[in-house]
Amino acid sequence: MSDQNQVRLIKKYANRRLYDTQTSTHITLHDIRQLVIDEEPFQVLDAKTGEDLTRSILLQIIQEAESDGEPIFSSDMLRGIIRFYGPFQGMLGNYLEKSIQAVVDIQAKTGQQSSQAWSDYMRSQLPVMQDLMGQYVEQSKQLYLNTQNLFGMFPGFPGTPGRSDKDKKSEDDDKA
Incomplete structure (x- = not known):
């Protein structure tokens, strides 16, 4: 070897x-x-x-x-990651690993890994990337909620279709 x-x-x-x-x-x-x-x-x-x-x-x-400097992980993102520990951590870990690998692969294919040109390009694309990621996150959230609703995993979950006004009023009365 x-x-x-x-x-x-x-x-x-x-x-x-x-x-x-x-x-x-x-x-x-x-x-x-x-x-x-x-x-x-x-x-x-x-x-x-x-x-x-x-x-x-x-x-x-x-x-x-x-x-040091500008962090990658916001406090909200770290809270979200912490919430995934448990039954969904394998899914999140796999998703994050594949996402980071995709970025590394793109860098390698362009031959600009670690170069100033790549950094400048990414800075100029940041608003577009943020918008795309925001759309992706919203779609993922909707897919997740729809899946929960489909299987009835959380029948009393806010935003679950089929919750009657009576259920909402009863919930509000319980809080009072």
Whole structure:
């Protein structure tokens, strides 16, 4: 197996330091972020237990990036993601993964990944993209609500067809 195909091993010690076994040096989260950008395969393991900490480290990198500059995730978006944990998390995870992969594929096909031209283009397309995503989200929401209504999953859910004015008045009386 060539060096390019080998997974780079990073060990995390109790003192929270990260050690790159390939270069025999201590590294930072910024260095690991660069490995991600360079698409270099790596794995982070707890030096003592051998536990895989890769996801945890990647989440730390995202948290740092969200704290600096303009965040990707709004508070409302994070609340929405949290609500999906449970019975629908597999569906959301799969959707997000495919959506991000589609963006990466588009970047790769245009040959402009990480270039200023791509950034400028995306900035100019932002209003169009936001409008399209807004339409998509609204259509997805309607599809989801229609599916719930079809199967009668939430008969008392606001906006459910078939709710009589009596049901609404009874609900209002209960609140009073």
